[in-house]
Amino acid sequence: MNNGYEAVIGLETHAELSTDSKIYCDCKNAFGLEVNSQVCPICMGMPGTLPTLNEKVVDYAIMMGHALNCRINRVSKQDRKNYFYPDLPKAYQISQDDTPLCADGYVDIMVNGVERKIGVTRIHIEEDAGKLLHSDKFDGCSLVDLNRCGVPLIEIVSEPDLRSPEEAKVYLETLKSILQYLDICDCKMQEGSIRCDVNVSVHKIGEPFGTRTEMKNVNSFSAAVRGIEYEINRQISVLEAGGTISQETRRWDDVKGESVLMRSKEDAHDYRYFPEPDLRTIVVEQERIDDLKKRIPELPNRKILRYVKDWGVAQKDATFIAENIELAELFDSCMAKGRFSARAYTTWILGDLVKHLNETGKTVSQTKINADNLTDLVESIEKNVISNAGGKKVFAVLLNEDKKVSDLIEQLGLAQVSDTSELEKIADSVLAENEKSVNDYKNGKTNALGYLVGQCMKASKGKANPQMMKEIVLSKLG
Amino acid sequence: MEDKVNAYVTEDMENALKTAEDIDRRRSSGEQLGELAGIPVGIKDNISTKGLRTSCSSKMLENYVPPFNAFVVEKLKQAGVVITGKLNMDEFAMGSSTETSYFGVTRNPYDLDRIPGGSSGGSAAAVAAGEAVAAIGSDTGGSIRQPASYCGVVGLKPTYGAVSRFGLVAFASSLDQIGPITRTVEDAAMLQSAICGHDKMDATSVITEAKDYKAALTAGVKGVRIGIPKEYFGDGIDDNVKTAVMQAVKLLEQNGAVVKEISLPSTDYALSSYYIISSAEASSNLARYDGVKYGYRSENYDGLIDMYEKTRSEGFGDEVKRRIMLGTFVLSSGFYDAYYKKAKLLQRRISAEFSENFRDIDVIATPTVPSAAFKIGENFGDPVKMYATDICTVTINIAGLPAISVPCGYSVEGLPIGLQLIGDKFMEQKLLDTAYTYEKLVGGFRSPKL
Known part of the structure; x- marks a missing residue:
């Protein structure tokens, strides 16, 4: 890092959960529909309405808690976070304050071939707010779309364990692939399914941590990287010029590529958290916690480590395969046969297979490729029954047709002369x-x-x- | 009558007559109807009625018409009740006299110069004056029992969670409870049976089987153990009230009840705990009235923050603003532990004290209010004095218990006095039975001479 400085980064990541209905009412949890069409008196916060908790949200959050090695709190409560804003119809957000559903976890990530353990402070559930709409056509007014009100969110808070924009990016990508593996978030960045707030401080190596700033409005992983880079450089410049960093909230402007002051510490909100009296304490039976744990597959970050460390796959290739559930399943079942090297398979998987998937938009299961026929193909090549070029011809047929490799070699007359x-x-x-x-x-x-x-x-x-x-x-x- | 009393904020005669005609038609065609079919019932104006203005007696919601019915309204409609209209109350149920209503004070049918109590003052006055056979009120710190006591009628505050709050415009969510105000205990039992029961739309609604309190109503108190807590008969309680309540207890004792003095020492902390918890919740519950979506919005403002400030300054009355400020303060960072957290601790202690006592008694008897109805304006402008009138009722909400107020005599001025009977959680039947026995012994409701 520049001039002997080190950055300390912590992330607060919000992920929208892909439940069918919203967190506190029966409205559909859907994106992109007509403005104010997915609303009811409850999510519009009309007088006299009451929330009831969608238990699926608890399940999903616990699954993420397991995936991030958290302690699942059997007893947790929901709290009101009070503030005024037109996109928040009740003028409070139901969230969790001092008793999050999941706490004290970690996630293993791999950055430039190096394994890093990033602490996860907590995961809690909360409701999303609506969206303000601004346009010249609105006659000087702003309008509000409440469709997103009550969309369930989990907030994942990391420890300040990240040290570079690169690490932050890998951490975020790891969270994203885990959410996809668990099938609890659609991870559509352009729809705001995952958003994050970034906390950054810098200090000279060997000295105590510096004062941190919080940056909001970071809407993509690449924006997070740019924002963190900008903020690190800004803080170093301020310190180098003899200034001090003040604890403040800044807003990232990705178009201009700069952060601007949103509010200073003195103007910080007092959210007046208190227990939500309209909802009961969340009590989760141990049996339910254990059942949910059984539903967690081996996660992509673990797979990456295994592919790299046990099978010698390059980190980039390991990441590519691990982050696609079906590719990883195919690769793992091929390797489970214990017959050929990882490289014999990755050549096909990352080459002809991925090329085909990209060209056709298909998924692995929409092709006829499986661990059996791919292993037969690899065997034919390794044993010089067919050439590599012949192998490509066989593979092209295997993509679409349920045929035996040996039959295809004969049909296509591809057997090599080795006599x-x-x-x-x-x-x-x-x-x-x-x-x-x-x-x-x-x-x-x-x-x-x-x-x-x-x-x-x-x-x-x-x-x-x-x-x-x-x-x-x-x-x-x- | 309504000209004198001003019990209603919104009358709904057209629909009431239509419903009544429909009920008549169904009855004459031989249809079997429930015993509440055709009975005119008024609804407190903080309980949502679809298509019928629900103002909470506030300028803020002067023109607010809910798009849905409260759970209790739905249940009453199913029972064939004729809804007469919406009854006056203190603004957002904050007050003990209806003097904070945006629509003017309701007058006590026993003395038009006096308040009917509050916050369900319109409900109690309408029932006493015969402007409805019965009414539905809400009780956060005594708002059913206290006006029932002042107006010489019966008011039941059910166990927290016994009646769904869905559609009740929240004041203090953890304390609010809907209940009936009626002329007789039997009517209260009938209405309570109609409105109670589990509602999946209210997470705090307790899962219980449907009950028919009226069918189970039994006169007789033989062996019923009645506790008299000395803390409820202290210096602040008017002699007239003490005498009337003790005479009522004596009468029950003469009829077989076993009377015993008990002590509830934490009562001293109830009032302050109550005002901290209820105001804290109110400050959050009432934050949604911001001029953005419905209700009042200031006409002239400059930007968002100014719109919020002007809307809320102009739309709320002084008492509501006072509670919002108090509630905001006790939840503020740096003060939360000293106020809100401590109040919640005291709440637990108060509840535990009641539970302990209910191990060997069945019913606790106290005055409902320290004195009979005061004059309009007498306590207005002195919030502390006004709050003190809730001393006997708030504790019950803090503990989440059921309690009933039943008329037990008159002051020297001829104003009604109420006997409050408190039961353990979900012991409504025991309270109704005891109150019913007493009512039979003394002759029951007497109409005011208007």
């Missing part, structure tokens, strides 16, 4: 027909070898095992 006497016959006739090249080779023109092997391959109609063919030609040339 020595057969290959020797070919070599003999090719050498006899190409006397000039033979002489060239003997006179030291070594590139004539390539030509001769090529002619042999041609004579075999491409079926000769190229490696064996080359060796036979070489031996005959003496």
Whole structure:
């Protein structure tokens, strides 16, 4: 870091949960529908209405708690966070203050090949607010869309364990892939499904932590990286110029690429949290906690570590496979056969398979590729039954058709000739027909070898095992 | 009558007559109808009625018409009740006299110069004056029992969670409870049966089976153990009231009840706990009246913050503003532990004290209010004096218990006095039985001479 400074970063990440209905009423939890169409008196905060908790939200939050190695609090309560804003119809947000559903966890991430353990302070449930709409067409007014009011959120608060924008980015991407694995958030960044607030401070290495600032309105992971970079540089400049950092809330402007002061510490909100009297204490039975734990698959961050450490896969490749549940499932079941190296499979998975998926927009399960036929294919190549080029032809058919690899090799006539006497016959006739090249080779023109092997391959109609063919030609040339 | 009493904020004669005609038609066609079918009942103006203005007696909601019915309104409609209209109250149920209503004070039918009590003053006055056979009120710190006592009628505050709060415009969510105000104990039992029961829309509603309190009503108090807490008969209680209540207890004793003095020492803390908890919750519950979505919005403002400030300054009356400020203060960072948290601790202690006593008694008997109805304006402008009139009732809300006020005599000025009977959680039947026995012994409701 610049001039011996180190950055300390903590993130508060909000993820919208993909439950069917909202957190405190029966309205549909859906994005992009007509303004104020997904609302009822409850989520509009009309007088006399009461919230009732959607238990699915508790389940989802507990699953995320398990995924991030948290303690699940069997007893937690919901609290009111009071503040005035037109997108908050009750003028309080139901959240959790001092008793979050999940606490004291961590997540293992891998940054540039190095394993890092990032602490997770807490995960709590809360409701989303509506959205203000601004336009010149509104006659100087702002309008409010309450469709998002009551959409369930979890807020994941990290410890200040991140040290660089890069680490923050990997942390966020890890959270995203975990949410996708658990199938509890649709993770559509452009729809605001995941949003984060960023806390940043800087200090000289060896000195105590500096004063932190909080940055809001960070709407994408890349914006988070830009915002953190900007804030680190800004704070260092202030300190280098002899100034001090004050605890304040800033607003990130991604278009201008700068953060601006939103409110100073003196203007900080007093949210006057107190227990929500309209809801009962959340009591979760141990059995329910345990059942939810059983529903957690091996998570992508664990897979990445395993692929890299146990199987020697490059971090970039490991991440790519692990973050796609189906690719990871395919890869894991191939490897479970214990027959071929990771590399023998990743070549196909990251090459022809991903290319096909990208071109067609299909998912792995929409193709006919599975661990069995992929292993048969790898075996045919490893045993020189077919060439790599032949393998590609077989793979192209396997994508769409439920066929046996051995049948395909026969149908397509792709079996390589590896019979020595057969290959020797070919070599003999090719050498006899190409006397000039033979002489060239003997006179030291070594590139004539390539030509001769090529002619042999041609004579075999491409079926000769190229490696064996080359060796036979070489031996005959003496 | 209404000209003299001013019990209603909104009368709904047209719909009332339509419903009544419909009930008549159904009855004459031989349809079997419930015993509440066709009975005219008034609803306190903080209970949501679909299509019928629900103002909470506030300028803030002067033109607010709910798009849905409260759970209790739905239940009453199903029972065939004829809803006469919306009854006056203290603004947002904050007050003990209806003097804080934006629509003017309701007058006590026994003496038109006096307050009917509050906050359900319109409900109690309407029933006493015969402007409705019965009424539905709400009770956060005595708002059903205290006006019932002042107006010589019966008021039942059920156990917290016994009646759904869905549709009741919240004042203090953890204390609010809906209940009936009637002329007789039997009527109270009938109405309570109609409105109680579990509602999945209210998370604090307790899962209980439907009860028919009226069918189970039994006269007789033989062996019923009645506790008399000495703290409720101290210096602040008017001699007229003490005498009337003790005579009532004596009568019950003569009829077989076992009377015993008990002590509830934490009572001293109840009033301050009550004003802290209720104001804290109110400050949050009433924050939604901000001029953005419904209700009053100031006409002239400059920007969002100014709109909020002007709307709330102009839309709320002084008492509501006082409670919001008090509540905001006790929840503020740095003061929360000293006020709100401490009040919640005291709440637990008060509840525990009651539970202990209910191990060997069935019913606690106290005055409902320290004195008979005061004159209009007498306590207005002196909030502390006004708050002190709630001394006998707030504790019951703090503990979440059921209690009933039943008329037990008159002051020297001829004003009604109420006997409050308190029961353990969900012991409404025991309270109704005891009150019913007493009512039978003394002859029951006497109409005011208007």
